[in-house]
Each structure stands twice: as C-alpha cells, then as structure tokens.
Amino acid sequence: MSGMKTDLKLIDENGKRIDGRGFDELRPIKIEAGVLERADGSAYIEWGGNKIIAAVYGPREVYPKHMQDPSKAVLRARYNMAAFSVDERKKPGPDRRSIELSMVISNALSSVVFLEQFPRTAIDVFIEVLQADAGTRIAGLTAASVALADAGIPMKDLIVGCAAGKVENTIVLDLNKEEDNFGQADLPVAIIPRTKDVVLFQMDGDMTQEEIDKAMDMAINAAMKIYDLQKDALKRKYFSIVQEDEQ
Ligand code: CDP
Numbered sequence: 001m002s003g004m005k006t007d008l009k010l011i012d013e014n015g016k017r018i019d020g021r022g023f024d025e026l027r028p029i030k031i032e033a034g035v036l037e038r039a040d041g042s043a044y045i046e047w048g049g050n051k052i053i054a055a056v057y058g059p060r061e062v063y064p065k066h067m068q069d070p071s072k073a074v075l076r077a078r079y080n081m082a083a084f085s086v087d088e089r090k091k092p093g094p095d096r097r098s099i100e101l102s103m104v105i106s107n108a109l110s111s112v113v114f115l116e117q118f119p120r121t122a123i124d125v126f127i128e129v130l131q132a133d134a135g136t137r138i139a140g141l142t143a144a145s146v147a148l149a150d151a152g153i154p155m156k157d158l159i160v161g162c163a164a165g166k167v168e169n170t171i172v173l174d175l176n177k178e179e180d181n182f183g184q185a186d187l188p189v190a191i192i193p194r195t196k197d198v199v200l201f202q203m204d205g206d207m208t209q210e211e212i213d214k215a216m217d218m219a220i221n222a223a224m225k226i227y228d229l230q231k232d233a234l235k236r237k238y239f240s241i242v243q244e245d246e247q
Helices: 096-110 136-150 177-182 209-246
Strands: 029-033 041-047 050-061 074-081 121-131 160-167 170-173 185-192 197-201
Touching: 029 136, 029 209, 041 136, 050 136, 074 096, 074 136, 096 121, 096 136, 096 197, 121 136, 136 160, 136 185, 136 197, 136 209, 160 177, 160 209, 170 209, 185 209
Parallel strands: 074 121
Antiparallel strands: 029 041, 041 050, 050 121, 160 170, 160 185, 185 197
C-alpha cells in the first residue's frame, strides 16, 4: 500500500475496476480439499491470481521438545512465498513479513481448533504461496482451515476471510495487486462464520471509522459466500471417498 500518486486509473467512469469488477465483486475463487498424498490434510486455493497450497501434519510429536505444552497442542502455521511467486524473485526463507503473517495465521487457526484435546503435540500447518496476487494471507488462511478439517482435526468451525479496502476514495471488495499497490487502504478480515467472531483484523493505509465499518461489512458478507465454497470442497472430497468405497 504505497498510496503513491499514479496515472493508472483504478476505477473508470462507469464505476468498473481495472479487472472489470464492480465495487463489491469478488475475484473468481476455487477450492479443492485433499490434494496431497503425504499430508494428513491439505487444500489448494485459486483466488484471482493467487495459487496457494496448504498442508497439515499432526497432531504429532513436538520438535524441539521444549516447545511442548502439557495442557494443549501447539499449532504452528508457516506462511511461505515461493521464490517464483512474485514479479521480482523473492529471496527464499522467512522475512519479517512472512514471520508476522505466520503468527497472525497461527493465532486465527488456534481460535477454532480444540487444542486441549491433544496435549504435548504439534499441529503443523504449511502455507505455500505458489503465485501471489494480493490477498495471500487471507487466501492462505482460508485454505489452511479447509486443510485442518481435511486432516480430521476437531474444530469449532472453519475460518474464512476476505479483504476490503479503499481505492480512489471508494470502498471496494477483495483488492487485486494493482489496487493493493496503488490504492489507499487494505483491510484483511477473517471470522469464525458461525459466531462472526473476528479472528484476524489488520489495516494498511488510512480509512475513517465509517469507511472501516463499511469495508468490514463488505468483507464479512463476502467471507460468508467463501464459507460455502470451503464446505463444498470438503463435501466433494468426502463424497468421492464414499463413492470409491462403494465400488
Ligand atoms: O498478500 P497479502 O495482501 O496478504 O499481503 P501484502 O503484504 O499486502 O502483499 C500484497 C501483495 O504484494 C502480495 O500478495 C504479492 O502479490 C505482493 N508482494 C510481492 O510482490 N513481493 C513481496 N515480497 C511481498 C508481497
């Protein structure tokens, strides 16, 4: 979010955004559950130009041992961007941004998993961004919760999110890369759909309280639609297993 002045027009005279969307339109989203053989649970998401894999391992033994918690499982999410996922090659390995995103994603997921059922274990969640196009933390988190469910890990509910933001003084849903780079604000939000508890909330840029409220409403409404896609992905996976068993 540079807020930089640019000649690039992000919204045209007909109110269309540069990718042709209206203000409160999502980019196309596809979710698939159970895409990796060796993980306990996995999911793949395509969200606009984002392509992200989430893999879950556990509950399993904790290494290093001193990280064990005798009262509950530790859930460790690691968000990673592949070197080829962005325009300029990203230096491999964790940087400040990915460490922060890993932390906020771990916290969000920990709020729905029944960690106390698995004391002294680790639940590891790997989020690998293969192609990035803005909104990867939310897309990664959305895929990760499907991967946890696919692993059969007991959870209160899935986690789902969406971002909204401000572009040319207009509140818009689900910013793409250009809007994220040259817009005025980006506000990623994630919720527990059943209770609407907010489990991730961040803001980059400036918005008034009124604008934040509007952006939150838009993001939460969209998140509820994405929740249906998550459930469909899980149903498709388990329906195909039942069909295989019946053959
Ligand atoms: O991806 P998200 O919107 O959650 O996080 P961000 O920090 O706001 O990054 C926005 C976008 O900038 C990413 O999705 C990438 O497309 C891009 N980016 C990049 O090109 N190089 C980086 N090292 C980090 C982000």
